[in-house]
Amino acid sequence: MTADLPLRLILDGAALVANWRWLAARSGAAACGAAIKANGYGLGARAVAARLAGAGCRDFFVATWSEAAALGPLPEGAALSVLHGVRAEDMAAACDSPARPVLNSVEQVRRWREAGGGACDVMVDTGMNRLGLSVDEALSDVLAGLPIETLMSHLACAEEGDHPLNARQLAAFRPLRERVPARRYSLANSAGVLLGEDYAFDLTRPGLALYGGQPGPDAAAIRPVAAIAAQILQVRTVAAGESVGYGACWRTLTEARVAVLNLGYADGYRRALAAGSWAEAGGVRCPLIGRVSMDLIAIDVTAATAGEGDWVTIPLDLPALAARSGQSQYEILTGLQDRFERHWR
Ligand SMILES: *Cc1c(COP(=O)(O)O)cnc(C)c1O
Numbered sequence: 001m002t003a004d005l006p007l008r009l010i011l012d013g014a015a016l017v018a019n020w021r022w023l024a025a026r027s028g029a030a031a032c033g034a035a036i037k038a039n040g041y042g043l044g045a046r047a048v049a050a051r052l053a054g055a056g057c058r059d060f061f062v063a064t065w066s067e068a069a070a071l072g073p074l075p076e077g078a079a080l081s082v083l084h085g086v087r088a089e090d091m092a093a094a095c096d097s098p099a100r101p102v103l104n105s106v107e108q109v110r111r112w113r114e115a116g117g118g119a120c121d122v123m124v125d126t127g128m129n130r131l132g133l134s135v136d137e138a139l140s141d142v143l144a145g146l147p148i149e150t151l152m153s154h155l156a157c158a159e160e161g162d163h164p165l166n167a168r169q170l171a172a173f174r175p176l177r178e179r180v181p182a183r184r185y186s187l188a189n190s191a192g193v194l195l196g197e198d199y200a201f202d203l204t205r206p207g208l209a210l211y212g213g214q215p216g217p218d219a220a221a222i223r224p225v226a227a228i229a230a231q232i233l234q235v236r237t238v239a240a241g242e243s244v245g246y247g248a249c250w251r252t253l254t255e256a257r258v259a260v261l262n263l264g265y266a267d268g269y270r271r272a273l274a275a276g277s278w279a280e281a282g283g284v285r286c287p288l289i290g291r292v293s294m295d296l297i298a299i300d301v302t303a304a305t306a307g308e309g310d311w312v313t314i315p316l317d318l319p320a321l322a323a324r325s326g327q328s329q330y331e332i333l334t335g336l337q338d339r340f341e342r343h344w345r
Contacts, residue, residue: 005339005340006230006231007229007230007231007262007341008228008229008342008343009042009043009227009228009336009342009343010226010228010313010343010345011043011044011225011342011343012345013344013345015212015223015225016051016052016210016211017051017054017055018223019209019211019223019225020034020052020055020210022221023190023193023206023209024056026193026194027188027204028197030186030197030200030201030202030203031059031202031203032057032193032203033058033060033061033186033203033205033206034049034052034057034059034060034061034210035189035206035207035210036048036062036071036207037061037064037083037207039070041207041208041210042211042226042268042333042334042335042336042337043211043342045062045067045070045071047342048210048211049071049074049078050075051344052210053076058077059079059150059203061080061083062081062083063082063083064082064084065082065097065099066093067082068080068082068099069093074099079100081100082094082099082101082102084104085102085108085123085131086101086108087108091111095116100119101120102120102121102123102150102152103121103122104123104132104133105131105132105133106133106137109122109142109146112146113146117147118147119147119149120148120149122138122150122151122152122180123152123153123154124151124153124173124180125154126153126168126169126172127168127169127172128154132153132154135172135176138176138180139179143180148180148182148183149182150184150202151177151184151186152187152203152205153173153176153187155169155187155188155189155191155195156169158189158190158192158195158199158216159216161194166195170199173201177201184201185201185203186201187199187200187201188201188206189208189215190210190213190215191208191209191215191216194215194218194219208329208330208333210225211225211226211333212224212226212316212318213333214318214329224316224317224318226333227315227316228263228269228313228314228336229314230261230263231262231309231310231311232261232306232309232311233261233296234259234260235257235259235301235306235307235308236260237255237257238252238255240252243290244298245290245291245298246290246291246293247290247291250289250290256302257301257302257306258298259281259286259298259299259306259310259312260296261279261298262295263297263314264293264296265293265294266294266295267295267336268332268335268336268337269335270292270327271291271292272326272327273292273321273324273325273332274288274291275324277321278299278314279312280313280315281299281304281306281310281312282304282305284303286299286303286304318332
């Protein structure tokens with residue numbers, strides 16, 4: 001079964017479950033779901049869903065119907081919602097699928113009703129101005145009689161706890177609970193969970209924090225889930241004063257041993273991530289050096305014993321990488337896709 005790729009994502013299933021449990025506890029009486037769009041933020045949606053369902057998670061969210069289909073059969077007792085709702089092109093797949101659409105516009109509501117109008121979720125825009133019916137549309141008769149499972153909205157600035165838009169969105173969402181019938185109401189993503197139980201309603205929808213991202217300063221309990229393991233393709237001795245890699249921008253001061261790894265920006269390890277990062281080889285921290293190539297990266301293994309064919313580990317400290325690189329934690333994680341063999345432990 002294994003393809004023997006020279007590149008792996010090492011995934012910590014216990015940490016994933018611990019992060020979900022922590023978020024579930026912080027959600028108070030609300031149920032805690034899981035956003036598994038973008039292939040589980042790059043970790044592998046199917047494996048993530050199986051592990052979280054085993055821990056008691058019942059509500060999963062993907063972006064599109066092709067992501068829903070790629071999940072295969074849902075774990076026992078689990079429900080799946082498709083956040084982008086139903087375009088005309090989606091109706092055949094949507095009517096065939098056990099997943100529910102999250103209806104985002106009056107047009108989508110009309111389309112869903114015409115096809116029979118079964119159980120669905122509805123997104124209302126309370127100030128982000130992204131997807132969703134307006135509050136006025138939601139309060140009109142557009143939704144009358146629709147069997148709404150979850151009425152939801154999404155926070156634009158939850159990562160900034162004191163941003164005034166959070167309270168404004170909360171105030172806009174509350175009256176919907178009184179006036180639009182649905183089985184459950186849901187507002188909070190990962191960062192929204194940290195805003196407190198006022199924001200939790202009946203169901204929270206974390207994504208990033210499940211996967212080891214830090215949605216805010218109060219989330220130190222969140223554990224890293226993913227690390228990169230890359231294989232050494234070659235080790236070479238580089239004389240003092242020589243350069244390594246494209247642009248010759250890294251130079252040795254003294255003779256050095258340099259290992260070349262099977263990892264590059266086409267794997268999602270973008271140039272900006274390398275500076276200040278290191279790989280662990282046999283317990284020794286070896287700095288990443290020079291410019292990241294498309295499929296290769298070099299490390300200085302002068303202080304380590306590392307040879308051709310050995311594996312090294314590159315931890316993914318997401319908040320630190322984001323701060324150094326200007327990429328968000330989300331971009332870093334979701335950038336790691338097809339070229340990794342995923343190893344859960
Ligand atoms: C992606 C997404 C989430 C999860 O957000 P995180 O910030 O990753 O926790 C929740 N709700 C909606 C509507 C989303 O699109």
